[in-house]
Amino acid sequence: MEANPAALPTPSRARAGIRLPGLGVGLARGYVVLYLSLIVLLPLAAMTDQSLSEGLGTFWDQVTTPQALRSLELTLIASLIVVAINGVFGTILAWLLVRDEFPCKAAINAVIDLPFALPTIVASLILIQLWGPNSPLGVDIAVTKAAVVVALLFVTLPFVVRAVQPLLIEMDREMEEAAASLGAGGFTIFRRIIFPNLLPGLAAGVALAFARALGEFGSVLLFAGGLPDTMVSSVYIRQLIETGNETGAAAVSVVLLLASVALLGLVTLFQRWGSRHERSTATSAAAGVTVMPLSGEEPAKTREDDERE
Amino acid sequence: MGISVEGANKSFGDFQALNDVAIEVPDGSLTALLGPSGSGKSTLLRAIAGLETLDSGSVLIDGEDVSTKPTQKREVGFVFQHYAAFKHMTVYENVGFGLKIRKEDKQKINARVHELLDLVQLHGLADRYPSQLSGGQRQRMALARALAVEPQVLLLDEPFGALDAKVRKDLRTWLRRLHDEMHVTTIFVTHDQEEAMDVANQLVVMNDGRVEQSGTAGELYEQPSNEFVMSFVGEVNRIGDAFVRPHDMEVVRDADQSTVEGMVQRIVALGFEIRAEFVLGDGTEVWAQLTRSELERLELREGQIAYLRPVQAKSFNGETPSESQGASTPPGSEDGGDAEVTAEAV
Amino acid sequence: MSVSSGTAGRWSLRVLGLGYILLLLLLPLALIFYKTFEDGISPPLEAITSENGMHAFKLTLITVAIAVPLNTIFGVICSLLLVRHKSRGSWLIDAVINLPFAISPIVIGLSLFLLYGSNGWFGPGLEEAGIKILFSTPGIVLACIFVSLPFVVRETVPVLQEIGTEQEQAASTLGANGWQTFWRITLPAIRWGVAYGVVLTTARVLGEFGAVTIVSGSISGQTQTLPLFVAKEYENFSLPGAFGASVVLALLALATLLAMNLLKRKEDA
Numbered sequence: 001m002e003a004n005p006a007a008l009p010t011p012s013r014a015r016a017g018i019r020l021p022g023l024g025v026g027l028a029r030g031y032v033v034l035y036l037s038l039i040v041l042l043p044l045a046a047m048t049d050q051s052l053s054e055g056l057g058t059f060w061d062q063v064t065t066p067q068a069l070r071s072l073e074l075t076l077i078a079s080l081i082v083v084a085i086n087g088v089f090g091t092i093l094a095w096l097l098v099r100d101e102f103p104c105k106a107a108i109n110a111v112i113d114l115p116f117a118l119p120t121i122v123a124s125l126i127l128i129q130l131w132g133p134n135s136p137l138g139v140d141i142a143v144t145k146a147a148v149v150v151a152l153l154f155v156t157l158p159f160v161v162r163a164v165q166p167l168l169i170e171m172d173r174e175m176e177e178a179a180a181s182l183g184a185g186g187f188t189i190f191r192r193i194i195f196p197n198l199l200p201g202l203a204a205g206v207a208l209a210f211a212r213a214l215g216e217f218g219s220v221l222l223f224a225g226g227l228p229d230t231m232v233s234s235v236y237i238r239q240l241i242e243t244g245n246e247t248g249a250a251a252v253s254v255v256l257l258l259a260s261v262a263l264l265g266l267v268t269l270f271q272r273w274g275s276r277h278e279r280s281t282a283t284s285a286a287a288g289v290t291v292m293p294l295s296g297e298e299p300a301k302t303r304e305d306d307e308r309e
Numbered sequence: 310m311g312i313s314v315e316g317a318n319k320s321f322g323d324f325q326a327l328n329d330v331a332i333e334v335p336d337g338s339l340t341a342l343l344g345p346s347g348s349g350k351s352t353l354l355r356a357i358a359g360l361e362t363l364d365s366g367s368v369l370i371d372g373e374d375v376s377t378k379p380t381q382k383r384e385v386g387f388v389f390q391h392y393a394a395f396k397h398m399t400v401y402e403n404v405g406f407g408l409k410i411r412k413e414d415k416q417k418i419n420a421r422v423h424e425l426l427d428l429v430q431l432h433g434l435a436d437r438y439p440s441q442l443s444g445g446q447r448q449r450m451a452l453a454r455a456l457a458v459e460p461q462v463l464l465l466d467e468p469f470g471a472l473d474a475k476v477r478k479d480l481r482t483w484l485r486r487l488h489d490e491m492h493v494t495t496i497f498v499t500h501d502q503e504e505a506m507d508v509a510n511q512l513v514v515m516n517d518g519r520v521e522q523s524g525t526a527g528e529l530y531e532q533p534s535n536e537f538v539m540s541f542v543g544e545v546n547r548i549g550d551a552f553v554r555p556h557d558m559e560v561v562r563d564a565d566q567s568t569v570e571g572m573v574q575r576i577v578a579l580g581f582e583i584r585a586e587f588v589l590g591d592g593t594e595v596w597a598q599l600t601r602s603e604l605e606r607l608e609l610r611e612g613q614i615a616y617l618r619p620v621q622a623k624s625f626n627g628e629t630p631s632e633s634q635g636a637s638t639p640p641g642s643e644d645g646g647d648a649e650v651t652a653e654a655v
Numbered sequence: 656m657s658v659s660s661g662t663a664g665r666w667s668l669r670v671l672g673l674g675y676i677l678l679l680l681l682l683p684l685a686l687i688f689y690k691t692f693e694d695g696i697s698p699p700l701e702a703i704t705s706e707n708g709m710h711a712f713k714l715t716l717i718t719v720a721i722a723v724p725l726n727t728i729f730g731v732i733c734s735l736l737l738v739r740h741k742s743r744g745s746w747l748i749d750a751v752i753n754l755p756f757a758i759s760p761i762v763i764g765l766s767l768f769l770l771y772g773s774n775g776w777f778g779p780g781l782e783e784a785g786i787k788i789l790f791s792t793p794g795i796v797l798a799c800i801f802v803s804l805p806f807v808v809r810e811t812v813p814v815l816q817e818i819g820t821e822q823e824q825a826a827s828t829l830g831a832n833g834w835q836t837f838w839r840i841t842l843p844a845i846r847w848g849v850a851y852g853v854v855l856t857t858a859r860v861l862g863e864f865g866a867v868t869i870v871s872g873s874i875s876g877q878t879q880t881l882p883l884f885v886a887k888e889y890e891n892f893s894l895p896g897a898f899g900a901s902v903v904l905a906l907l908a909l910a911t912l913l914a915m916n917l918l919k920r921k922e923d924a
Contacts, residue, residue: 025740032733036751039801043766044754046776050769092672102669110916114680116855117908117915119862119882122901125889126683129690136686154679174393177360178451180380181387182407182458186664192410196397208756215759217865218882222889234761234865241765241869250769253762260757264750277396277440 044257051250062248063255067228071236072255074148078232079213082152083160083206090160091202097161098168112162115155120218123154127223143225148232151219156209163205167198200274204267211263215256310371310461310494311336312357317366319352326352327363328518334496334511336371339488341509342498343541349518350498351466357496358385358464370462386455386493390467392447394439400426400450401435407458425453428487445476456491465497469504481508502542506530514538536625546595551622558597559618560585560607568616571595573609585609587617687905691898699899702888707876708896711884712903715861717792718880722799722860727853730807731845737808738815755804763801764869767794771870790878794870802866803859807852814848814922815841847922854918858911862904 051059062068096102097109115123127150129135132142141147171194179189217234224230226239233256240249312334319327326349334340342350355361357368359380367376375383395403401422402409408418426432429449439447448468455463468484469477485508488495499505505512506526513523514537522534526542533539539552546553548569561568571587574594578584583604586596597617599607609615691699702708733752737745755763771788772778781788788794822844826836864882871878875887881900888896 025736028732028736028740029742032729032736032748035729036748039797039804040751040754042776043763043770043801046770047762047766049776089672089675092668093676096668096672100665100669102673106916108673108676110912111676111680113912113915114684114908117858117862117911119864119885119904119908121864121882121885122687122862122904122908123683125885125897125901126687126905129686130683150679154683157679172391172393172396174389174391175395177380178387178389178393178395178454179406180360181358181383181385182410182454183381183384184406184410185381188410192406193395211757215757215762217759217761222886234759237759237761237765238865238869241768246769246772246774249765253759253765256759256762260754260759264753264757267753268750277438 047250047257048254050246051254053250054247058247059251059254062245062251065248067231067236068233068248068252070228071231071233072252074145074229074231075214075233078145078148078152079210081149082156082213083210086153086156086160086209087202087206090157090205091164091198093157093161094164094168098165112158114158116158120155120216121221123219124151124222127151127154127219132223142223143227143230145224145230147224148220148230151223152213152216155216155219156213159209159212160202160205163201163208164198167201168194171197200270204270204274207263207266207270211260211267214259214263312371312462312494312496313369314353314357315367315369317353317356317368318364319349319356319361320364325518327356327366330366330515330518330520332513332520332523334494336494337492338511339485339495339509340497340511340513341505342496342513342515343500343502343505344515344521345500345541347517348515350500350515353515354464354466354496354498357462358387359383360387384458384461386458386460386463388448388451388455388463388465388468390470392439392444392451392471394447394451396439398438399435400431400437400439400442403439403450404454404457406454411458421457422453425457428456429453444472445480448472448480452487456493460493463493463495465495467498467500470499477504484508506542512542514541516541533623539623539625544598548589548593548595548619548622550624550626551619552624553595553619553622555584555596555598557619557621558595559620560597560599560603560609561616561618562607564616568618571615571617573611573613573615576604576609576611587615589617684905687898687901691895691902694895698895699902702893702896703899703903705896707879708884708900710876711879711881711900714792714795714879715881718795718799719857719860721796722803723853723856726800726803726856727807727849729804730811730852730856731849733808734811734815734845735841738812739820752805752808755802760802760863760865761869764798764866767798767801767866767870771797789870790872790874792878795867795878795880798866798870799860799863802863803856806855806859807849810848810852810855811845814845818844847918851915851918851922854911854914858908861907861911 051062093112097105097112127147128142130137131139131147131150133140141150175193175197176189179193184192215234216232217238220232221235224232224235226235231239233252237249237252237256240246240252312332314330314332317327317330318325328349330349330353332340332353342353344350352361356363357370359375359378363376367374369375370383370385395406398406404425405418405422408421413421422435423432426435429452431446431449431453434442434446439450442450448471452465452468465484469480472480481504484497497508510525511523512526512529514521514529516537521541522529522538524532529538529542533542536552539545544555546555546558564570569589571589573585574588575586576583577586583599583601584596585599585604586594588594595617607615703712733748737749768789769775770777771781771794773782777788786793788797818841822840823836826840831839862882863880864886867880868883868886871880871883873879873883873887875884879887881904885897885900885904888894888900
């Protein structure tokens with residue numbers, strides 16, 4: 001419990017706010033570090049250990065088997081296609097949701113999060129129903145490369161929409177009005193004013209979507225299946241586990257893990273880039289806390305001091 | 310390029326922002342749209358720019374009806390209260406934006422941008438980003454940006470509202486000088502009557518979506534057409550039906566039929582003027598503006614009783630405002646006629 | 656859209672955007688409801704109220720009941736740490752918390768499998784102590800905690816930043832100690848952010864498939880959660896079971912969306 005409840009924060013160390021209830025800060029830090037280590041870091045370390053347990057040579061061999069490479073290629077290319085498509089459609093949807101009015105807008109806004117909320121295996125199932133052997137539309141792309149793309153489109157759509165939406169909401173409309181008063185037409189305004197300001201957030205959303213696409217499993221499993229040509233890396237890893245090749249599975253997993261970490265780094269970079277010209281988001285980015293786009297909520301408004309003379 | 314607006318009406322849902330508004334802005338003038346929040350002044354300005362569409366009525370620029378023209382084509386320069394700087398572009402790119410999209414060649418843009426940056430005293434800051442500038446600098450950049458494309462008309466929406474007092478005063482002077490040099494028809498919106506009177510040659514006072522009165526600062530101050538204008542433009546005391554300016558309120562030690570009794574509540578020295586606050590017998594609070602020598606001569610203290618005489622007063626019963634002047638003669642005066650008090654600059 | 660596109664532009668955007676959603680999200684969703692109840696309600700109902708189905712349902716709920724509170728407590732404490740008591744290591748904590756967003760669930764499952772497996776670091780020790788992690792509920796819970804770790808933190812941090820410290824400082828000056836301030840000032844201020852995070856966490860735990868597949872072995876009637884049940888039924892060509900369970904999960908997803916929406920509005924208010 002607090003020894004000196006009336007003490008105001010000392011100016012020298014900007015000790016903002018309260019002390020954690022009942023615990024010291026040190027204890028809290030210990031708890032957080034322990035929790036993260038136990039839940040996240042140790043398992044990943046164990047996996048990395050396993051991947052190298054038979055030496056670097058084996059690691060390399062496992063990662064470069066024909067199927068491993070085929071799966072990796074499929075995964076990468078499909079993911080790239082998907083984020084490109086969803087980059088465009090996601091932006092369009094964010095635009096419609098923020099700037100346009102149409103019936104059922106609130107419902108559509110909610111439905112965007114469906115891929116977030118729906119279990120991936122169910123997604124796989126419902127995609128098979130619409131685009132598989134019994135498709136009412138007569139389109140059967142089950143167990144093809146196209147199926148991979150469609151499944152990934154499904155699960156990554158919310159990432160881009162929710163990354164762009166807050167930016168559009170927060171965007172200073174007066175910049176657009178100023179551009180109009182200077183003679184810029186609609187498309188010019190989008191190209192030179194709106195888009196450059198969206199770009200960092202869009203890039204962050206795309207990077208996150210890409211990371212998700214690379215590792216996606218449930219939605220691809222039933223829909224794209226496990227043929228050599230339609231097997232994404234995550235399905236391949238599972239196959240390796242089932243055939244008892246734990247080292248191989250670990251090796252390929254490490255490759256995916258490294259890609260994930262790299263992408264997360266990119267996301268942080270893009271967000272810092274985006275806050276270069278702002279002051280409000282600069283505070284959160286500078287705090288080292290990444291702001292993950294999760295849903296269409298308004299971004300936290302920190303107090304802006306306008307008058308700085 | 311003169312501007313005129315006729316029969317303008319605009320509502321936002323239930324709220325009527327403009328109610329049959331008509332104004333005339335002569336070519337080359339510097340006009341202020343003055344009024345409290347919600348008076349419709351910003352809406353009117355934005356309607357002139359094309360950023361709002363009128364429900365009915367028309368906007369004419371240089372005799373041409375532009376009501377159906379989009380903003381892009383109206384050639385109006387617009388300056389926003391919060392600058393609307395293009396955050397992702399440098400100062401140079403901001404100012405040059407209008408020229409760039411008109412596909413002017415690089416050298417011409419370069420020359421013009423630097424010319425304007427010198428004009429607005431932002432020389433040397435061309436490569437900075439708006440977030441690196443102070444508020445006053447950003448606003449000057451916004452002005453340079455608007456002027457770069459040589460607009461017919463310059464519209465400023467509470468341009469100094471987001472700045473603090475000292476900067477506001479400096480930029481005010483600076484705007485007037487700029488206008489003297491460039492002679493572009495300029496309209497600016499403000500709620501600050503001092504600012505309007507200081508800068509503009511014509512004031513349009515608005516309230517509740519209507520134009521109350523327009524004219525020069527002097528005209529509005531001396532001959533306000535109604536109670537609202539009188540109280541908005543300059544300070545005013547109200548005694549019954551009469552409205553008296555504080556500097557028209559004479560304070561004397563001896564009573565007579567023309568005076569009213571009041572007790573001194575507070576004496577405040579505000580810079581060069583002294584403000585003596587009184588409460589009258591019926592509870593009305595009034596204040597009189599005095600000079601230091603008057604204060605000393607009268608030897609006024611808080612709690613004392615003194616007598617107040619309106620030298621000039623206006624009342625607005627019915628349509629036409631009427632004036633009345635103090636009946637008594639100031640001591641020592643030869644005239645015996647009307648006592649004239651010079652209006653002190655407010 | 657007053658300063659931008661004309662009407663033709665606006666309509667083409669609408670057609671593109673809304674058409675995309677219809678095709679990608681809405682039609683498949685509608686179809687599953689249709690297909691499930693095509694032959695009436697009894698086939699799917701029977702299938703999910705079967706022994707395996709009910710077990711899967713229960714196991715899923717148990718997992719939620721354990722994983723979500725644990726991650727919520729962690730999330731609140733961690734947010735307070737990150738926002739109010741920043742240190743030089745904060746960026747690392749932040750980075751690790753973001754990992755579950757980007758790592759494949761299969762990789763997550765495998766890493767747990769290897770840590771607690773019979774050749775793993777913890778495996779033999781725990782076996783001797785008689786604690787079974789893999790192919791059992793604890794493993795499933797651990798996997799779900801891993802995958803749903805970030806949500807409460809991610810949603811609470813911005814709210815904490817936004818409310819600032821002034822209210823808490825005011826409480827201090829009025830004599831409140833740390834716990835009182837937390838309980839009466841901080842917690843009420845962040846509750847909608849936390850609630851939102853809890854909803855997201857729950858949805859994630861309910862629907863987790865890849866990681867749980869690996870750690871549980873998907874043993875019917877024992878270590879099968881509802882998503883695993885869906886997969887098994889489908890693989891066994893038992894469509895009513897797969898569809899029925901899918902509908903249950905889809906309904907839970909829609910309920911989640913509803914909760915998300917309501918809470919989002921509370922958060923913005």
